[in-house]
Amino acid sequence: MQKFSGFELFRRALGGHKSWQPQWRNPEPKAEYDVIIVGAGGHGLAAAYYLAKEHGITRVAVIERGWLGGGNTGRNTTIVRSNYLFDESAALYEHAVKLWEGLSTDLNYNVMYSARGVLMLAHNHHDEISFKRHVHANRLNGVDNEWLSAEQVKEFCPPLNIRSMRYPIIGGALQRRGGTARHDAVAWGFARAADSRGVDIIQNCEVTGIRRGPGGAVEGVETSKGFIRAKKVGVSAAGHTSVVMAMAGVRMPLESYPLQALVSEPVKPAFPTVVMSNTIHAYISQSDKGEMVIGAGTDAYTSYSQRGALHVTTHTLDAICELVPQFRRLRMLRNWGGIVDVTPDRSPIIAKTPVPGLYVNCGWGTGGFKATPGSGNVFAHTIARDEPHKINAPFTLERFRDGFLIDEAAAAAVAH
Amino acid sequence: MLIIDCPWCGARPEIEFRYGGEAHIARPADPAAMSDQEWADFLYNRTNPKGLHAERWRHIHGCGRYFNAVRDTVSDFFVTTYKAGEPRPDIGESGK
Ligand SMILES: Cc1cc2nc3c(=O)[nH]c(=O)nc-3n(C[C@H](O)[C@H](O)[C@H](O)COP(=O)(O)OP(=O)(O)OC[C@H]3O[C@@H](n4cnc5c(N)ncnc54)[C@H](O)[C@@H]3O)c2cc1C
Ligand SMILES: [Zn+2]
Numbered sequence: 001m002q003k004f005s006g007f008e009l010f011r012r013a014l015g016g017h018k019s020w021q022p023q024w025r026n027p028e029p030k031a032e033y034d035v036i037i038v039g040a041g042g043h044g045l046a047a048a049y050y051l052a053k054e055h056g057i058t059r060v061a062v063i064e065r066g067w068l069g070g071g072n073t074g075r076n077t078t079i080v081r082s083n084y085l086f087d088e089s090a091a092l093y094e095h096a097v098k099l100w101e102g103l104s105t106d107l108n109y110n111v112m113y114s115a116r117g118v119l120m121l122a123h124n125h126h127d128e129i130s131f132k133r134h135v136h137a138n139r140l141n142g143v144d145n146e147w148l149s150a151e152q153v154k155e156f157c158p159p160l161n162i163r164s165m166r167y168p169i170i171g172g173a174l175q176r177r178g179g180t181a182r183h184d185a186v187a188w189g190f191a192r193a194a195d196s197r198g199v200d201i202i203q204n205c206e207v208t209g210i211r212r213g214p215g216g217a218v219e220g221v222e223t224s225k226g227f228i229r230a231k232k233v234g235v236s237a238a239g240h241t242s243v244v245m246a247m248a249g250v251r252m253p254l255e256s257y258p259l260q261a262l263v264s265e266p267v268k269p270a271f272p273t274v275v276m277s278n279t280i281h282a283y284i285s286q287s288d289k290g291e292m293v294i295g296a297g298t299d300a301y302t303s304y305s306q307r308g309a310l311h312v313t314t315h316t317l318d319a320i321c322e323l324v325p326q327f328r329r330l331r332m333l334r335n336w337g338g339i340v341d342v343t344p345d346r347s348p349i350i351a352k353t354p355v356p357g358l359y360v361n362c363g364w365g366t367g368g369f370k371a372t373p374g375s376g377n378v379f380a381h382t383i384a385r386d387e388p389h390k391i392n393a394p395f396t397l398e399r400f401r402d403g404f405l406i407d408e409a410a411a412a413a414v415a416h
Numbered sequence: 417m418l419i420i421d422c423p424w425c426g427a428r429p430e431i432e433f434r435y436g437g438e439a440h441i442a443r444p445a446d447p448a449a450m451s452d453q454e455w456a457d458f459l460y461n462r463t464n465p466k467g468l469h470a471e472r473w474r475h476i477h478g479c480g481r482y483f484n485a486v487r488d489t490v491s492d493f494f495v496t497t498y499k500a501g502e503p504r505p506d507i508g509e510s511g512k
Contacts, residue, residue: 240466242462242463242464242465243464243465243466251457251461251462251463252461252462252464253456253460253461254462254464255437255462255464256464256489300430300433300434300435301418301435301471301487301492302437302464302469302471302489303489303492304466304489304490305489305490305491305492309417309418309430310417311417311430311431344459344460400456400459400460400461401452401453401455401456402452403452
């Protein structure tokens with residue numbers, strides 16, 4: 001791997017930047033691997049990277065039906081935070097935030113993690129007591145989160161209109177260590193670092209079947225490039241998880257919904273933080289390119305179409321225009337959708353499955369980008385040791401059978 | 417926005433409707449007789465297919481009634497709608 005540094009940039013500039021090599025190989029699949037990961041999103045690539053780095057397992061292939069990072073990883077609004085209510089969730093997301101903080105150095109790749117704060121707005125009494133409950137629960141878990149009055153909200157984020165709107169802002173919960181990261185760079189950084197440790201990333205190769213032996217255990221995967229043998233297969237296919245797991249005969253507690261986002265034309269720095277409002281349903285931050293990045297809620301129905309209805313984004317823009325009236329004059333540049341896999345309790349599943357050798361990481365729904373490094377890290381552990389890390393131990397498939405839901409949905413912290 | 421054909425009222429815009437999830441999941445007659453796994457299957461596990469999906473809709477801002485539809489989840493095209501209580505029309509398993 002060619003290291004990136006200021007000195008290297010300068011040295012290669014002298015040669016007209018002609019000596020840079022591609023950041024990863026494009027290998028043909030081998031006949032057999034120790035581990036196959038299905039899906040080269042951020043989560044799958046991170047799992048492959050940590051398998052190689054922390055568990056010494058380098059005979060690993062990541063198999064991707066499209067291009068790496070072309071799924072939800074490349075489509076999300078990149079909000080990173082860890083102020084979830086329940087102990088299990090706080091531990092999981094906080095594990096990820098700690099990794100985010102050192103990720104650029106670890107990967108030798110600038111993932112542009114920007115801890116500019118995530119501010120969740122309260123518009124009514126219910127929001128206020130729910131956020132204050134989160135603040136207290138977070139404090140007990142060592143996760144930063146603080147309550148701001150309406151005036152403090154205005155001071156922290158001056159472009160916000162706090163009063164002259166239908167649901168005025170009465171306060172907010174701020175996690176200062178939260179923020180955003182560059183989504184593509186996260187996929188590329190993990191891909192490059194995994195590739196340099198020997199992981200084969202095989203793009204344009206769809207997994208079409210999971211082959212099981214006479215005893216039921218996994219033997220490998222059928223793909224559009226033929227059969228590839230492996231005793232361990234980790235599925236990290238986000239919106240397509242139900243489809244892939246059905247290949248092994250496993251029914252999942254998942255439904256796949258379109259989730260849309262859109263960006264404005266780029267403008268000068270005008271919005272200092274990430275603002276989210278669950279109540280009037282809008283999320284906004286400004287990318288380093290200058291675009292306002294805006295996220296909507298999921299569409300109403302399950303779909304694999306990667307597009308949603310216009311009334312859903314319009315609804316979000318109505319809220320944005322109330323929150324930040326000067327943005328009414330912004331023109332929207334692009335909108336798109338991703339397919340998110342939603343569990344009944346809005347918490348992920350990172351676990352072994354009833355099929356020996358088959359592991360699954362899914363159910364991140366509308367909010368899994370923030371967990372990318374942490375999720376990959378504990379998923380790698382689960383695959384390598386054939387047992388969960390203590391952080392993901394509660395996030396099993398069996399929790400739905402045994403009644404141990406981690407009900408972030410009811411805790412009203414379902415947003416990104 | 418989808419145009420959805422309510423079996424009672426005819427074609428109406430999507431915003432008049434609420435989605436009701438996978439159709440033909442009947443509440444078990446004797447829950448106490450079920451294993452935990454069977455109960456979890458009923459409550460939580462879903463087919464979530466990529467292709468034809470039999471699903472419930474409710475015309476909440478119209479007649480208020482539930483009905484079923486078969487929709488292709490790849491294109492969002494509604495193949496048919498039918499009244500609640502009628503069996504799933506026989507139009508194959510998958511659109512893709
Ligand atoms: C519009 C939008 C906004 C969002 N905003 C946020 C946010 O602000 N913060 C946040 O934390 N999260 C957010 N999310 C959620 C977040 O994007 C996802 O939870 C996360 O990126 C999932 O990562 P992944 O690597 O698991 O999935 P993906 O990046 O989707 O990767 C899965 C990969 O599997 C591949 N695949 C599927 N089937 C097969 C097959 N049969 N064979 C081979 N490969 C296959 C797919 O092509 C895909 O590349 C948002 C999502 C969307 C759509
Ligand atoms: Zn009707």
